[in-house]
Amino acid sequence: MSATVRRVTVDHDSAVPPYRQLAAILRDRIASGDPAPGAALPSAKTLRQEYGVAETTARKAVALLRDEGLVETIMGGGSFVAKH
Amino acid sequence: MSATVRRVTVDHDSAVPPYRQLAAILRDRIASGDPAPGAALPSAKTLRQEYGVAETTARKAVALLRDEGLVETIMGGGSFVAKH
DNA sequence: CCCTATTTGTTCGTATGTATT
């Protein structure tokens, strides 16, 4: 019974663009409760470091989640997981 | 009875970001029937030249209209005024 | 209240990939 290992990185050689991959990763993290509703997502700068993408790419990923209503952003404050 | 002259350019010193100004300009143009429904908007490159903004900024303006359902974009083809 | 660091918003320029014409 070997557990399935899921790679949690961004693959720049994939057909799926990095910003969509990162959005998917963040969606999964939120679905698993980390970060929890009301809690902040990592900053764009942190996402850049953690996933090896440009800061602008990280922002684009978060913007996608914002458009989906999954997160709410406060300018200068951060992006937070929506509660409802 | 002097007609009101409306400036149709992007002001980089305005509080309103250029991409929003350009989106408003294009909205007005579409509302006035130019371009007409089904017709193509100027390309991002043309918008760059006509309004003095970066191509990426022009794309962001068009993306806004796309999100509003005002235009439809065909990759490699162009952006067209929605018909309904 | 002030100063500083952090964080998001936006722009620009450049480069590459992919689809259309």
Added chain:
DNA sequence: AAATACATACGAACAAATAGG
């Protein structure tokens, strides 16, 4: 095959809002 057009990425820069001491 070539030119045009959209999609995406990266890096650098500055503004504006926020957070913390």
